[in-house]
Amino acid sequence: MSDPGALDAAAGERAAYIHIPFCHRRCPYCDFAVVDLGEQPTSFDRYITALEIEISMEPEWCPLKAVNLGGGTPSVLSPEQVGRVLRSLDDSFGLLPGAEVSIEANPEDWTEQHATELRRVGINRVSLGVQSFDPSVLASLGRVHDRATVVDAVRNAHRAGYDVVNLDLIFGTPVESMASWQDTVAAAIGLDPNHLSAYALTVELGTALSRAVRNGAPGPDEDDLADKYEHLVAAVGDRLAHYEVSNWAEPGRECRYNLTTWGQGEYLGFGLGAHGHRDGVRTRNVRRLDVYLRRIEEGVSPEAGREAMGEWERERERVYLGLRLRAGVETGEAGAALLASPAGQRLLAAGVVELHGDRLLVAQPLLTDAVAREVLALDPFD
Numbered sequence: 001m002s003d004p005g006a007l008d009a010a011a012g013e014r015a016a017y018i019h020i021p022f023c024h025r026r027c028p029y030c031d032f033a034v035v036d037l038g039e040q041p042t043s044f045d046r047y048i049t050a051l052e053i054e055i056s057m058e059p060e061w062c063p064l065k066a067v068n069l070g071g072g073t074p075s076v077l078s079p080e081q082v083g084r085v086l087r088s089l090d091d092s093f094g095l096l097p098g099a100e101v102s103i104e105a106n107p108e109d110w111t112e113q114h115a116t117e118l119r120r121v122g123i124n125r126v127s128l129g130v131q132s133f134d135p136s137v138l139a140s141l142g143r144v145h146d147r148a149t150v151v152d153a154v155r156n157a158h159r160a161g162y163d164v165v166n167l168d169l170i171f172g173t174p175v176e177s178m179a180s181w182q183d184t185v186a187a188a189i190g191l192d193p194n195h196l197s198a199y200a201l202t203v204e205l206g207t208a209l210s211r212a213v214r215n216g217a218p219g220p221d222e223d224d225l226a227d228k229y230e231h232l233v234a235a236v237g238d239r240l241a242h243y244e245v246s247n248w249a250e251p252g253r254e255c256r257y258n259l260t261t262w263g264q265g266e267y268l269g270f271g272l273g274a275h276g277h278r279d280g281v282r283t284r285n286v287r288r289l290d291v292y293l294r295r296i297e298e299g300v301s302p303e304a305g306r307e308a309m310g311e312w313e314r315e316r317e318r319v320y321l322g323l324r325l326r327a328g329v330e331t332g333e334a335g336a337a338l339l340a341s342p343a344g345q346r347l348l349a350a351g352v353v354e355l356h357g358d359r360l361l362v363a364q365p366l367l368t369d370a371v372a373r374e375v376l377a378l379d380p381f382d
């Protein structure tokens with residue numbers, strides 16, 4: 001069991017997210033801000049320079065305890081380019097000793113040389129986009145790696161001395177049988193990762209997957225997703241602590257950056273489509289590369305929108321996000337409002353939510369989204 005106090009404390013630390021949008025091809029299920037290099041060849045150096053400028057434009061802040069390079073596919077960058085971004089963060093804000101510096105990587109990019117050189121410029125955590133070990137599932141997800149590539153990538157991360165090696169899985173692809181998922185879970189566990197993430201395949205609007213489903217192709221099935229999730233929970237068992245609805249880790253190896261976001265902590269967001277949360281204001285950047293580059297090069301902020309939440313909205317968001325943690329969240333005003341509502345009473349009576357001292361938690365993780373919807377529907381005047 002992960003220590004709830006330690007998880008809560010991580011939310012008070014300052015973090016930064018850097019979005020690297022480049023992919024050699026867009027995956028059919030992905031709606032992130034992505035630049036498909038096949039369709040739109042782009043100079044990485046120009047983008048890195050823009051990131052350096054954006055970072056230098058940000059007003060002074062506290063030193064950072066966690067940095068996450070997400071994508072897109074940050075592992076397409078050279079170590080020198082990643083090093084430039086990290087130096088720029090360090091120059092502007094400072095990176096605290098022992099800070100978590102994480103990168104998302106596609107297994108096919110994660111050679112021993114690349115892993116070693118990225119480790120040298122300061123990356124110490126890698127999240128490998130494994131998704132599945134089944135060739136037919138990987139093909140349907142538009143992925144180009146195979147099982148052997150993942151095995152090599154994990155070995156390369158260990159040889160290069162990474163503190164945390166996360167394997168990222170997706171379950172519920174329509175071509176995935178239960179036997180295939182069981183094999184993927186066994187293969188992932190067999191690699192002995194110290195962190196594991198598994199997300200149900202979601203049909204996002206505007207993606208190739210969503211167009212296919214609209215034209216009659218099968219989409220993920222709710223019962224199948226539930227069975228696969230339950231299998232995963234049982235198979236991981238006590239090997240890793242189930243600390244968040246979709247995440248498992250050795251205690252002490254939980255993702256500090258994600259704990260900041262789930263704990264309603266503050267983080268800066270740089271790059272295309274990046275989100276930030278600073279001084280109580282949530283911001284998001286433009287999602288078009290030409291607009292992002294032009295704005296930065298003209299010395300204008302790439303922000304597309306900002307939202308300053310009222311007190312009640314913040315409180316409701318705190319509980320909505322915090323309930324993702326298996327250790328739950330301090331009940332507070334919004335938790336109390338949930339428990340006083342007819343929906344909350346039903347959830348409590350059915351054992352879906354539980355009260356442990358001053359903490360409210362979701363006891364049946366499959367129903368986390370359903371509980372979250374009830375929290376979002378709460379009105380302060382009810």
Ligand SMILES: C[S@@+](CC[C@H](N)C(=O)[O-])C[C@H]1O[C@@H](n2cnc3c(N)ncnc32)[C@H](O)[C@@H]1O
Nearest residue numbers: 029030032071072073104129168199200201202
């Ligand atoms: C956006 S990708 C970027 C990192 C890397 N390029 C990769 O593909 O793994 C990060 C993660 O987002 C998750 N993801 C993205 N779109 C998803 C979807 N529609 N359904 C479920 N998970 C999704 C996957 O777990 C994926 O590993």
